[in-house]
Amino acid sequence: MDPKLTEVSQLFERFKAALVRNDFDTCSKLLSQLKILLIEFKSLPPLFEETPNAVQELTIARDIYEHAVVLSVKMEDQDAFERDFFQLKPYYTDVGSRLTQSPQEYPILGLNLLRLLVQNRIAEFHTELELLSANALENTCIKHAVELEQSFMEGAYNRVLTARQTVPHETYVYFMDLLARTVRDEIAGCSEKAYDSLTVKDAREMLLISSDQELFDYIKEEHPEWEVKNGLVVFQKAKESAPCKEIPSLQLINQTLSYARELERIV
Template sequence: MAANIKQIHAKVLKSFSTNNPGTTALLAQAKLALIEAGLLVPVGEHHEQELIYARDILEIGAFWSIRVKDVPSFDRYFSQLQTFYSDYDGAIRPSDRKYALTGLNLIRLLTQNRISDFHTILESLPPETLQDNKFIRHPVNLERWLMEGSYSKVWNAREEAPAAEYRIFVDSLMGTIRNEIASCEEAAYNSLPMKDAETLLFFHNQQDLMAFTQKRGWQPDLIRHVFTFPSKADDKTAEIPSRKIIAQALTCAKELEQIV
């Protein structure tokens, strides 16, 4: 069985390193082999090299999932890796990919606005990694800039990503940021100059800007070069029945006074 896992590991590694589209199918076969060998979620004692092969295959699967933009698949691979990172920590040599994948997972949590989960993972890491490890420092900085509203720094961080896979999540994060900025503009103004919209939303060409604004229903005025936001004329402001609420409060107060 060890020889079989070794051969599968070699095939997956070669396919991944050449960015072969067939890597997806190879990974599916590799996971079946790991299940048969009891190595997908190992329990008890196993040969160290077999555990390393299994861990490598799952790590490659996690990276590949990001390359093909399959986030649910990344979640599954990262979850399966926790057995190797925790239960077998010390039993096998440390992984060179562990912090790179942990950093990716942290950015994934940011894109899903799962801030409490983000900080829970940070608290489980050695304190020195928050600044000394480039893979962890990157999402830590992103989270701080998001809290500060320094969106331009988040955008610039795309070019400073410690691995190519990080850019995919940062792009997703920018999509969330753009929608947040757009919602603020819609609430504050009735229209916005096109040039200002391009700058505020971090677009570098009109085509991408037009595609984004069209989805939000912004109306382009090519003569005045402005976007007009969807009319809120039909929005009905909920009337607060203040007199009724006050009367009910006074009645409750009188009843309580009688009880006392």
């Protein structure tokens, strides 16, 4: 076996052991060492040279980046997640046909979809979705994320929240918690427009807050314009599109002038 490959795999074993112990400091230190070692392999992206050990090197590199992604989730570092995921992606898309499929592939792809959803990057979410085959879409991990997006768009928020109980993978919990926070803000925004008032108890249930005091704190922090009186939360309705009293004269003058100019050009 190639000495470099042996070195990497030994280091990788230590990294995995540290990851199991949840020893994040050691993990990140080992990971940066590993990444530096990986640079020396010519078979990896972006060179993709055909070396005798190419398949082994690619496989171990893919393994390392998969673990790096998991580590970033455990450390709750979204930026690191994005970086590691993009480093991992070529192993799935460009050399996927040369390697045996990783069991981690779909969970990680699903995790990435979830991250995009949490960060409200819906356009990127759909761009990623287009890359997946019909087979992949059937996978529970991917399906979970896709269904979440649908419920989210429809507004069926309680479905989003119950999905937390059915996460396909333990790493998903972190993002689901983040999602729950986004959902709470969404619900608050919708309720404000849809209801005149709610009882404190209903509001608490709807916003998934456990005690009255927390609810009051939440209102104070996020929505100071809401009023609480007689056990009711009263929302201040946004101004209706009131009948126009004033003529927007300046705008009208501008428009008319531009019509005149255009018409002059035609005649």
